[in-house]
Amino acid sequence: MIGCYVGRLTPATDMHANLTSNTTLKAEPARTPGHVAPRVLRIMVVEDDRADAALALREIRRAGFEFQADMVQTPEEFSRRLGLASYDVILSDYNLGNWRGTEALIQLREKGLDIPFIMVTGSLGEEAAVECMRQGVSDYVVKDHLSRLPLALARVLEEQEIRKARASAEGVLRLTIAALEAAANGIVITDRSGAIVWVNAACGVLTGYSPDELIGRNPRVLKSGRQNEDFYREMWATIANGRVWRGEVINRRKNGSLYTEEMTITPVRDAHGEITNFIAVKQDVTERKRAEDEIKAFNAMLEQRVTERTAELASANLRLEGEVAERKMAEESLDRLQQQSVLILNAAADGIARVDLDGRCRFVNPGGAHMLGYEPGELIGQHLHLVGRHRLPDGRPCIWEECGIHRALKLGAIQQMSGHILQKKDGTAFLIDGVITPVLEKEQTAGAVIVFRDVSEQRAMEKMKDEFVSIVSHELRTPLTAIRAALGLLAAGETVGLSPRARRLLEIAVNNAKRLVHLVNDILDDARLESARASLARRACSAAELTQQAVDLMRPMAESANVTLVAQAVPLELVGDPDALLQTLTNLLSNAIKFSPRGRTVRVEVLPKDGNAVFRVIDQGPGIPPEKQRSIFKRFQPVDASDSRRRGGSGLGLSICRRIIRQHGGAIWVESELGRGSVFVFTVPLGSPGTEPPKRQNRREDDVSPFY
Numbered sequence: 128m129i130g131c132y133v134g135r136l137t138p139a140t141d142m143h144a145n146l147t148s149n150t151t152l153k154a155e156p157a158r159t160p161g162h163v164a165p166r167v168l169r170i171m172v173v174e175d176d177r178a179d180a181a182l183a184l185r186e187i188r189r190a191g192f193e194f195q196a197d198m199v200q201t202p203e204e205f206s207r208r209l210g211l212a213s214y215d216v217i218l219s220d221y222n223l224g225n226w227r228g229t230e231a232l233i234q235l236r237e238k239g240l241d242i243p244f245i246m247v248t249g250s251l252g253e254e255a256a257v258e259c260m261r262q263g264v265s266d267y268v269v270k271d272h273l274s275r276l277p278l279a280l281a282r283v284l285e286e287q288e289i290r291k292a293r294a295s296a297e298g299v300l301r302l303t304i305a306a307l308e309a310a311a312n313g314i315v316i317t318d319r320s321g322a323i324v325w326v327n328a329a330c331g332v333l334t335g336y337s338p339d340e341l342i343g344r345n346p347r348v349l350k351s352g353r354q355n356e357d358f359y360r361e362m363w364a365t366i367a368n369g370r371v372w373r374g375e376v377i378n379r380r381k382n383g384s385l386y387t388e389e390m391t392i393t394p395v396r397d398a399h400g401e402i403t404n405f406i407a408v409k410q411d412v413t414e415r416k417r418a419e420d421e422i423k424a425f426n427a428m429l430e431q432r433v434t435e436r437t438a439e440l441a442s443a444n445l446r447l448e449g450e451v452a453e454r455k456m457a458e459e460s461l462d463r464l465q466q467q468s469v470l471i472l473n474a475a476a477d478g479i480a481r482v483d484l485d486g487r488c489r490f491v492n493p494g495g496a497h498m499l500g501y502e503p504g505e506l507i508g509q510h511l512h513l514v515g516r517h518r519l520p521d522g523r524p525c526i527w528e529e530c531g532i533h534r535a536l537k538l539g540a541i542q543q544m545s546g547h548i549l550q551k552k553d554g555t556a557f558l559i560d561g562v563i564t565p566v567l568e569k570e571q572t573a574g575a576v577i578v579f580r581d582v583s584e585q586r587a588m589e590k591m592k593d594e595f596v597s598i599v600s601h602e603l604r605t606p607l608t609a610i611r612a613a614l615g616l617l618a619a620g621e622t623v624g625l626s627p628r629a630r631r632l633l634e635i636a637v638n639n640a641k642r643l644v645h646l647v648n649d650i651l652d653d654a655r656l657e658s659a660r661a662s663l664a665r666r667a668c669s670a671a672e673l674t675q676q677a678v679d680l681m682r683p684m685a686e687s688a689n690v691t692l693v694a695q696a697v698p699l700e701l702v703g704d705p706d707a708l709l710q711t712l713t714n715l716l717s718n719a720i721k722f723s724p725r726g727r728t729v730r731v732e733v734l735p736k737d738g739n740a741v742f743r744v745i746d747q748g749p750g751i752p753p754e755k756q757r758s759i760f761k762r763f764q765p766v767d768a769s770d771s772r773r774r775g776g777s778g779l780g781l782s783i784c785r786r787i788i789r790q791h792g793g794a795i796w797v798e799s800e801l802g803r804g805s806v807f808v809f810t811v812p813l814g815s816p817g818t819e820p821p822k823r824q825n826r827r828e829d830d831v832s833p834f835y
Contacts, residue, residue, distance in 0.1 A: 168194040168284075171208060173219035173231050174247075175200050183218055183247050183273060190277030200224075205231050214242050216280060221248035221255065221267075232262055241290070243283035247276065313388075313409035319402055321345050333388070333411055335381030346407070351385055353377040362392070366405055369394050375412070382753060386413045414541050418564060436461075478561075478579045484572065486510050486532050498581055500552030511577070515549035518556075522548065535563040535575045544579070546586070557583045663704040663790055670733045670740045670811075671696035673705060677712035678731060681720065689725040692716070696733035699740045702814040707787045714780040715744040715807045722748035722805075739793065739810040750801040760785045760795070784809070 170187075174180040180198055187194060197212070199205045200223070208214075217235065219228035232244050246259050246267035259267055265283040268276045307314050313330035317323050322345060326338050334341070334349060341348070354376065365372040372392045379385055388409045395404040436457050443453030472479055478495025482488055488506045496503040499515060506514065512532055517525040527533050531542035544561040551557065561579030565572045674696040685692045712731070719729040727747040734741050751759065762782045788795045788809045799805035 166193075168192055168215045169212060170194050170196040171205075171214045171217045172196055172198045173200075173205060173217060173223065173228060174198060175220065175224050179220065179247075179270060180218075182270070183276060186273045186276045187280060190281075192277070192280070202226055202230060202234065206234060209235070209238060209240065216243045216245065216283065218245050218247050218276075221246055221251055221259075229259060229262055229264075232259075232264060236263060241287070243287050245276070245279055245283060247273075313411075315341075315346060315407040315409065317346065317405045317407070319404065321347075321405070324404070330409065333380075333386070333409060334378070340381075349378040349380075351377050351379040353385070366392050366394050367402070369396070369402060375416075384753075386411055387416045388412060415539060418541065419567065422567065476580075478559075478577070478581075480506075480511060480577045480579075481566070481574055482511060482532060482536075482577065483574045484536055486512055486527075486530075486536065488514075489574070495577075495579065498551075498557075498579075499549065500555070518548040520546035520548070531561070531563045532575060532577065535565045536572055539565050539567070539572045541565070546582075557581050558586055663707060665702050665704055667700060667702055668705045668708070670699040670701055670742070673708055673712060674731050674733055674742070677709055677716055680709075680713055681716040684717065685720050685729065688720050688723070690720050690723050691728045692720075693728055693730045695730065697735060699733060699735055699813065701740050701811050703791050703811055704787075708791070708811065711784045711787050711809065712742065712744070714784050715809075718780065719744055719746035719748065719805075719807075722746060724748070735813070736810075739812050742809050742811070744807045745804065746806075747804040750803055751797060751799040751805055752801060756797050756799060759797070 170184070172180045172183065174183075177198070180196075184194075184196055197208060197214075199208055217231070219231050221228045223231075228246055228248070235242060235244060243265040244263065246264050247270060248267065249270045251259070251267060251269065256267060265286070266279040268279050307327050311329055313333040314327045315323060315330055316325040322343060323341050326341050328338075330341070331337055336348075362372050362374070371394070372390075374390060375387055376390055377385055377387050389412050390407055390409050392405055392407045394402045395406060397403045440453060440457060443450050446453075472492040473494075475492055475494050478492065478498045480488055480491040480495050488509050488511050491503050491506045493503055496506055499506070501514075512525075512527055512530050517530055519525050519529070525547070531544050534540075535542045542563040544559065544563070547559055547561070548556050549559055558581070559579045560582050561577060564576050564578075566574045566576055674694050678692045678694045682692055716729065716731065723729055723746045729747075730743075730745040732743040732745070734743075760781045762779055785795050788811070791811050793810040793812060795807070795809035797805055797807050
């Protein structure tokens with residue numbers, strides 16, 4: 128150790144010339160520095176002259192730095208030392224006998240280490256200096272001006288701290304952006320003029336616009352016209368003056384539907400206090416507003432009745448003889464209303480219960496109590512979630528945080544249950560569908576009302592129905608196939624002796640037999656997919672080849688309809704069941720051809736996006752009304768039943784497509800405008816052979832609860 132604030136210079140074990148491993152530099156005691164580094168620096172000195180190394184370290188000591196230094200002379204020792212210790216800075220001569228300091232720098236960068244590297248050399252030409260800086264030397268100091276070395280050292284250490292701070296700040300920024308992206312509420316950031324510069328994914332779900340469609344535009348694209356200009360002027364005046372604005376706005380989604388959102392707009396200021404951006408946080412409160420309106424309407428009705436009764440009583444007070452009778456009649460009327468309400472609740476087959484903020488039962492009708500195997504009085508004060516031993520549709524126990532009662536109380540929003548499992552007092556399990564509606568008092572959640580129904584028999588009947596359809600379909604397919612074959616043989620044989628009318632009837636019979644066989648096959652496919660009996664034969668396949676095969680298969684149908692098929696597919700490798708995916712494409716192409724006017728074009732496109740292969744089948748048909756765009760993916764739900772019979776089809780094609788795509792972990796939906804055609808889109812995740820299919824993505828089409 129040299130002095131009180133100076134470290135030691137430890138030579139490498141393979142030093143040359145007259146230096147040995149136990150050599151120690153001596154120096155005069157350190158003067159008290161004006162500024163002492165807050166930590167002990169670890170310095171590596173790459174130098175073949177020990178005296179020069181000592182001079183450089185003496186200058187560092189005089190500046191008040193506390194350090195520990197190691198000296199190396201060969202490339203091998205340099206590499207070994209980097210693996211043994213972590214250094215704060217490296218001081219290196221340019222000429223090191225058989226090698227150069229730049230070689231040490233290259234070795235340092237190849238190891239991916241961010242250690243400041245100062246070149247301390249006797250002389251360095253301009254070209255050599257430029258080359259050193261280009262290769263990443265932090266600074267260089269000429270040995271004749273070693274007094275500059277402490278300043279260079281302080282500067283490069285400060286720059287390194289700044290780099291670390293910047294990297295830490297960038298990490299925090301990335302985490303912040305990820306948190307904003309994962310937020311359930313929509314978040315919009317605009318510049319000072321109101322132009323959108325960033326939105327999160329929840330905003331896209333709320334508005335129906337993709338981020339690319341919103342960025343660069345003004346939020347007025349969402350205006351519905353339900354608020355007047357004074358409303359927006361007041362909003363702008365508030366945030367332009369640096370104040371936070373809160374309120375409710377009725378906006379319009381991309382598909383034209385209206386929704387109500389709670390919005391908070393916060394101005395963002397820079398270091399000089401100038402407003403640079405605005406941040407808007409949006410929450411869809413449409414359902415909550417609807418529930419509030421219903422409650423207000425009910426309260427208004429009650430207030431009106433009370434007002435009417437009060438007027439009757441006031442009028443009765445003017446007549447002394449009728450005062451008692453009038454009052455008694457009013458009381459009897461109120462009693463009848465209460466009795467009627469009780470009778471209605473008691474007679475209801477559905478279970479109806481009210482819980483407080485803790486989830487404890489405060490009221491339950493006999494139907495609900497008996498459904499659980501209890502008398503109503505036994506359930507008062509009990510925690511319904513625990514009493515029913517609630518389980519999810521897949522049989523897993525439902526924890527309180529996942530329970531619809533808890534979510535309705537916490538979020539203040541209506542929750543739905545479908546196919547959930549409860550247990551009766553005797554342990555018997557049964558299936559329920561239900562709705563939990565929060566009860567608001569003075570805009571605060573005071574409890575919730577639960578309406579639930581035993582659907583065990585309904586689900587059993589649905590299962591029996593599916594089994595019946597499957598059995599009937601199997602029993603029909605064999606005779607129908609035989610009939611079709613017989614008719615085909617007859618039609619293919621000699622028909623010279625048949626009249627034109629008989630030949631026409633034979634042609635109709637053949638076509639109808641084909642249609643019935645196709646219908647039965649679709650029913651069997653749909654039943655097989657719904658019951659999860661179908662397993663995917665997943666293997667690597669080409670999206671472009673699948674697209675071309677589908678186009679080739681459907682080309683005869685397109686030519687007979689005078690429709691042109693065009694395929695545009697980017698070469699993509701995906702893993703899936705080629706036959707199932709080909710069936711999906713041919714179903715969609717068949718529909719597009721059927722509904723396209725003669726002389727028009729049907730296009731098939733395949734593009735990659737977000738780790739998926741995105742297939743798009745685009746037609747120029749009549750389009751699909753918005754209210755039908757979700758239901759058409761259900762069984763036997765054509766847009767127009769009469770038109771569907773005319774064009775042919777079983778009514779199961781889109782249902783089968785949806786089940787196939789869901790089994791692949793993808794999503795399917797339709798984008799359409801009346802009079803402008805339709806675009807059927809489905810995604811298939813990209814992957815590699817042997818990987819499990821991913822969980823199904825959030826899809827665009829909505830499931831409709833059987834309770835409604």
